[in-house]
Amino acid sequence: MKRDGRLSGLLHVLLHMAMQPGPHTSDALAKVMGTNPVVVRRLMAGLRDRGFVRSEKGHGGGWSIACDLHQLTLRDIYLALDSPDLLTMGHRSESPGCLVEQAVNAVLGETFAEAEALLLRRFGEVSLATLSGEVQMRQAARASA
Numbered sequence: 001m002k003r004d005g006r007l008s009g010l011l012h013v014l015l016h017m018a019m020q021p022g023p024h025t026s027d028a029l030a031k032v033m034g035t036n037p038v039v040v041r042r043l044m045a046g047l048r049d050r051g052f053v054r055s056e057k058g059h060g061g062g063w064s065i066a067c068d069l070h071q072l073t074l075r076d077i078y079l080a081l082d083s084p085d086l087l088t089m090g091h092r093s094e095s096p097g098c099l100v101e102q103a104v105n106a107v108l109g110e111t112f113a114e115a116e117a118l119l120l121r122r123f124g125e126v127s128l129a130t131l132s133g134e135v136q137m138r139q140a141a142r143a144s145a
Helices: 005-017 026-033 036-047 074-080 099-125 126-144
Strands: 053-056 062-065
Touching: 005 026, 005 036, 005 062, 005 074, 005 126, 026 036, 026 053, 026 062, 036 053, 036 074
Parallel strands: none
Antiparallel strands: 053 062
């Protein structure tokens, strides 16, 4: 099963944007993500709709960050992506009348819900400023090596 890399891709792009303020074209951001500019525009639209980024048309235009990185969390970005599935495992449903299948599905469902809640809570604790600090720390370590 293919994994959904949109959250990781958007975080990558936003951190590059934070490191080099100013407008960034969809073409330039697409190169950072290794994708097509149309994909970038589609992904960035969800962030724009929530006020996290803005876009300016014309010469010298492009995408720029429109909010405080300390306030923008991984959860905010996840929600801007319309909350894609966090876990790809599912339930077996071939025999809905089977008591074993019912018990397994009930326990798995509860466990999956708890795992997703924990992950979303953690996403809410991590800001883009925190991630930016991680990048800067890694840059400093690489420079001193």
